[in-house]
Each structure stands twice: as C-alpha cells, then as structure tokens.
Amino acid sequence: MTMIAPGQTIGILGDGQLGRMMALAAAELGYKTHVFGQDPNSPAAQVSTAVTIAQYTDEDALRKFASSVDVVTLEFENIPTATLDFLEAIVPVRPGKKVLEITQDRHLEKSFLNSLGVPTAPFANVESLEDLRAGIARIGTPAILKTRRFGYDGKGQVKINAATEIDEAWEEIGEQPAILEGFVPFELEISVIVARGINGDIQSYIPVENKHKNHILDITLAPADILISISEHAVKLAHKIADQIDLVGLMAVEMFVTRDDDVLVNELAPRPHNSGHWTIEGCTASQFKQSIRAAAGLPLASAERHSNAVMRNLIGDDINHWNDILCHPEMSLHLYGKAEAREGRKMGHVTRLFPLGTAPKV
Ligand SMILES: Nc1ncnc2c1ncn2[C@@H]1O[C@H](COP(=O)(O)OP(=O)(O)O)[C@@H](O)[C@H]1O
Numbered sequence: 001m002t003m004i005a006p007g008q009t010i011g012i013l014g015d016g017q018l019g020r021m022m023a024l025a026a027a028e029l030g031y032k033t034h035v036f037g038q039d040p041n042s043p044a045a046q047v048s049t050a051v052t053i054a055q056y057t058d059e060d061a062l063r064k065f066a067s068s069v070d071v072v073t074l075e076f077e078n079i080p081t082a083t084l085d086f087l088e089a090i091v092p093v094r095p096g097k098k099v100l101e102i103t104q105d106r107h108l109e110k111s112f113l114n115s116l117g118v119p120t121a122p123f124a125n126v127e128s129l130e131d132l133r134a135g136i137a138r139i140g141t142p143a144i145l146k147t148r149r150f151g152y153d154g155k156g157q158v159k160i161n162a163a164t165e166i167d168e169a170w171e172e173i174g175e176q177p178a179i180l181e182g183f184v185p186f187e188l189e190i191s192v193i194v195a196r197g198i199n200g201d202i203q204s205y206i207p208v209e210n211k212h213k214n215h216i217l218d219i220t221l222a223p224a225d226i227l228i229s230i231s232e233h234a235v236k237l238a239h240k241i242a243d244q245i246d247l248v249g250l251m252a253v254e255m256f257v258t259r260d261d262d263v264l265v266n267e268l269a270p271r272p273h274n275s276g277h278w279t280i281e282g283c284t285a286s287q288f289k290q291s292i293r294a295a296a297g298l299p300l301a302s303a304e305r306h307s308n309a310v311m312r313n314l315i316g317d318d319i320n321h322w323n324d325i326l327c328h329p330e331m332s333l334h335l336y337g338k339a340e341a342r343e344g345r346k347m348g349h350v351t352r353l354f355p356l357g358t359a360p361k362v
C-alpha cells in the first residue's frame, strides 16, 4: 500500500536523537512508532510505542520488525544493503536502497553528483598508497583524505598539507578505501533540506549557514546570509538531486559557498539533519514531520518559515547549563534523554526565533 494512514505504525531504523524527534513528529500525526536499535534506553526508544533491540544482521528480529510495521524509514544512512533487501521484501522502505547505497559511500556519492552536472570538490578514488600518491599529484595540496564509508562529525578524515604527509595520512585513516578531495577554501558552509513525496512533489527549507567547532556542528543560522541568487541556485541543486536520486523522504544537502560565489555540494544525508532542527519552531512543518509525511506517502506540508532562527547544539558538558537556558524565556530547549554527557556527544539543542527580516544572532 502506498499511503500509510494515521493509526498505523512507522518503523524507524536507528535510535538516536534524530529518531527521537521523528518518533515525536509521527506521534503528533497519530502514528505509532517501532524503533529498531541497539539500546533499550536510547533517545528514540524512550518515546516510541515499540522497540526492537537487535543487530542489523539478525534476520529473525528483522522479520518480526518488518511484519509489525506498515512502512520503514530511518534516521541513519549506514544500514547494510543486505538488511535493506531483507526488509524491502516484506515492507516498503523509504527512502529506499538506491538512495542509501549512493549516500553511504563518499565516492559513489560524488561520482553521482558529477554525473548530474552538480559540482563538487575535485576528488580521486583511493584504494592504495599508489592511488593516494597519484591523487595528490593530480589534485595537489592541501587536500582531505576521507574514508569512503562510515565517517561523521569529521571522523575518518585527515588533512594533507604537503606531499610529505602522504604515508602518514594513509596509515591514519586505517589504509581502507577512501576518497581524496581537494581542499575548498570556502566562504561559508550552507545546507538545504529537501523533502520529496511519493508523487514527486518537493518542498525545501531555506538555505541555512552552518558553523562547526571541533568538526561538530555548533550553530545553524536560518536563513544563511547569502545573495538571493546563490540561495535560489542552492535550492535548485537540491531539487535536482532529490529528483534524480528518486528520493521518497527527506534529504539534507551540505554545500560550500566559495569566494567567487560558486556552490559545491559536499555531502548528502538522506534523513533529518542537525542543521534542520530550527524548523521545529521556525516553520509550518518541521523537517521531522516532513520526513514522516514523505515516508507515509502523505502529501507534504509547506516548508515555509514564519521566523528566522538560530540553533545551537549542546555538546557534552554544555548540557550542564540547561538550568540557565530555561531562565531565558525566548529560548526553546530540547534535550535528548542521554544518560551520560561524554565529550563531543550531542546532548540537546537550543533554538531562538527572530522575526522575518531581522538577522538571526547568537
Ligand atoms: N573538501 C573539503 N574542503 C574543505 N573543507 C572540507 C572539505 N570536506 C570537508 N570539509 C570540512 O570538514 C567538515 C566535515 O566533512 P564532511 O565531508 O561533511 O564529513 P562528515 O560531516 O560526515 O564528518 C565539513 O563540514 C567541512 O567543514
């Protein structure tokens, strides 16, 4: 069945804060949720109707999970393709296998983007030290070497400033399949979050600016302070990617804006994204609601914003300030229910709205 009506159950693969906010949005639309994850007290498990704790290779658990839900969506793109095949034989999975295969692998992803005429940093596939030497000879330095798979928050990447650092870099990323990228001296980093429904209808949120600290997203400013022409161009690129990858769901498109006003796509994430958390307060429908609508085969809501916003992540010990934040009535505090505030761990976020036409400030 293509449309999953309220009252039915949405399965969510992954159990972190994104899954938690997806489950909350699903509940607001009258759905039940069933989370497939690894921790019975995870952020998503705490707010879901049902939970399965199992590995992605556990076919018994997958079969039971798939039979108990009406559609499967995800908060995490690194689901093994064998798991997706297994689930898709029983229940619709949205977004589907093709989208995940491409976005799990940085080399497939950038090759796909270039095949659409979407510009990226120059890149080379690296499977050996020789490939890396050849890549550096072609692309030059500085460059960034990234593992093809499983990287996040800057993990699995190393900057190469000079050819003398090649051997060390190859060792540092664990001598595994990688991609070498030319270093882009960007002016700013932006992202566009786009939702595409089962009938191909598209809604996208305004491009936002993302500022990182220690390779982790620190602040999102909505909207990004860029020329309207660049903003429109970025949105067009995101729509083209969503159409061409045949997305049914929600996808974040991370981009670099260069000094010459070029827009290069850096990364795709086929799920709600940290840079879209502001949409909970700032828009008619949040990225989480939109992702649930798309997965359920419902019409999409408007992605129009009614306010500008700034979103700040609460990382590790930042969470200790929850009390102070609550003393600011203009701030919306979100906590993810994680028991332990480890360094670099996303514990929550804070959003502050600004009237349209005024610049969002930290
Ligand atoms: N080719 C590049 N040139 C310049 N900076 C880069 C490049 N690739 C990544 N970065 C920086 O590193 C950050 C993390 O890289 P990214 O590819 O988005 O991986 P992930 O977010 O999965 O860790 C980016 O947000 C950007 O700040």
Ligand SMILES: [Mg+2]
Pocket: 254, 267
């Ligand atoms: Mg990224």
